[in-house]
Amino acid sequence: MSTPITSKTFNLPWVDSFLSTMASDHFGKAFVKLINNLLVPFIAILIFLGLWSAGAKNVQTSLGVLPGPGKVWEQTVTLYDEHQAERAKADAFYERMQTRIDKAVAAGKPQEKIDKMKARKYTGKETFFDQILTSLVTVMAGFLVASLIAIPIGILCGMSATLYTAINPLIQVFKPVSPLAWLPLVTMVVSALYVTNDPMFSKSFLNSAITVTLCCLWPTIINTTVGVSGVDKDLINVSRVLRLNAFTKTVKIILPSAIPMIFTGLRLSLGIGWMVLIAAEMLAQNPGLGKFVWDEFQNGSSNSLARIMVAVLVIGFIGFLLDRGMLMLQRRVSWDKNAVLR
Numbered sequence: 001m002s003t004p005i006t007s008k009t010f011n012l013p014w015v016d017s018f019l020s021t022m023a024s025d026h027f028g029k030a031f032v033k034l035i036n037n038l039l040v041p042f043i044a045i046l047i048f049l050g051l052w053s054a055g056a057k058n059v060q061t062s063l064g065v066l067p068g069p070g071k072v073w074e075q076t077v078t079l080y081d082e083h084q085a086e087r088a089k090a091d092a093f094y095e096r097m098q099t100r101i102d103k104a105v106a107a108g109k110p111q112e113k114i115d116k117m118k119a120r121k122y123t124g125k126e127t128f129f130d131q132i133l134t135s136l137v138t139v140m141a142g143f144l145v146a147s148l149i150a151i152p153i154g155i156l157c158g159m160s161a162t163l164y165t166a167i168n169p170l171i172q173v174f175k176p177v178s179p180l181a182w183l184p185l186v187t188m189v190v191s192a193l194y195v196t197n198d199p200m201f202s203k204s205f206l207n208s209a210i211t212v213t214l215c216c217l218w219p220t221i222i223n224t225t226v227g228v229s230g231v232d233k234d235l236i237n238v239s240r241v242l243r244l245n246a247f248t249k250t251v252k253i254i255l256p257s258a259i260p261m262i263f264t265g266l267r268l269s270l271g272i273g274w275m276v277l278i279a280a281e282m283l284a285q286n287p288g289l290g291k292f293v294w295d296e297f298q299n300g301s302s303n304s305l306a307r308i309m310v311a312v313l314v315i316g317f318i319g320f321l322l323d324r325g326m327l328m329l330q331r332r333v334s335w336d337k338n339a340v341l342r
Contacts, residue, residue: 067306072313075306083127090122126287132314135288138205139277142212143270149213150220150269151262155250157221158228158258167221175218179211179276183283186210204286211280212273219268227261228254263330270326274319289315 049069059066067075101117126134157164190206231254239249255262281290293311296304 061305063300063305064302067309071306072309075303076310078303079128079307079310083129086124086127089124093122093124128292128311131288131292132318134205134286135277135281135290136318138208138281138286138288139212139270139273141205142209142277143216143273145209146213146216146269146273147220147266150217150265151224154221154224154262154265155228155254155258157225158231159250159254161229164225164229171218171221174214175222177214179215179279180283182211182214183207183280186214187284202286204284207284208277208280208286208288208290211284212277215276216269216273219272220262220265223261223265223268224258227258227265230261231257259333260330263326267323267326267330270322271319274315274322278315 053068053070056066056068097117097120101114104114104117153167157167187203187207190203190210194203194206235253235257236249239253244252277288278290278293280286281288282294285291285294289311293308296307296311
């Protein structure tokens with residue numbers, strides 16, 4: 001009777017190990033998860049790009065045919081090239097300035113004149129990537145200020161039903177107000193109060209950041225209040241038995257229990273703030289993505305539509321990354337390690 005040939009016949013135990021892994025239920029589940037997380041979204045994106053490419057050819061605007069994916073990618077590369085060219089100009093400027101400074105020092109020029117030369121900055125136009133950075137800085141400034149205000153208010157409202165009853169009407173009144181309504185008021189207040197010959201921040205930055213702050217407050221306040229008020233009563237009773245003071249009870253019991261809801265509010269606030277920022281920058285002329293979109297719209301060149309669509313896609317992608325970042329932070333600091341990436 002012949003002996004069956006297996007991997008062991010050829011002294012290849014790793015083949016048996018691989019085949020066993022392939023056949024295991026764990027591997028099957030991992031493979032299905034990989035398909036769901038990578039292949040399905042990839043196919044959906046391909047379908048979207050195909051429909052976009054086919055449909056764009058049939059849309060005629062005052063600036064020409066609606067750009068498809070190829071045209072948008074072409075303008076993405078162009079914007080990157082423009083950024084690189086602008087950085088090269090800036091580097092050349094500072095090299096020339098350093099040469100002049102070295103000559104002035106060698107010639108024994110007054111230190112005051114040398115300091116003025118060192119203080120000169122490159123005044124070239126901001127590139128698309130510079131505007132992305134400006135928008136990120138602005139939205140994070142507004143969001144952080146809003147969080148520092150909203151979280152303590154939400155905690156107090158969650159711990160005191162009377163205080164929540166007093167503040168709730170204000171929340172419900174101001175929550176639906178559009179950023180386009182806030183911005184003129186903010187602009188007038190900033191212009192009246194922020195008067196200085198040596199400003200630390202530009203007024204356009206403050207107008208945009210404060211508008212973001214006003215629109216970011218409400219989701220965080222509401223969700224923090226719900227999270228704090230929903231803390232298990234047994235935990236509250238334990239704090240009373242242990243005679244914990246208000247600060248210790250808040251830090252050790254209330255905050256850890258309410259963190260999932262607090263982060264839900266923060267994620268909502270950051271998403272709203274990012275949307276609000278674009279409209280605020282358009283009107284305040286803060287040199288960010290909103291201003292880029294508005295300038296391209298006003299420009300009306302043959303490439304304007306494609307460049308605007310580049311900005312739209314970048315805005316959406318950054319919004320996605322901001323949300324993923326908040327969720328990862330939540331999973332790191334929260335006891336709930338099963339927060340779903342959705």
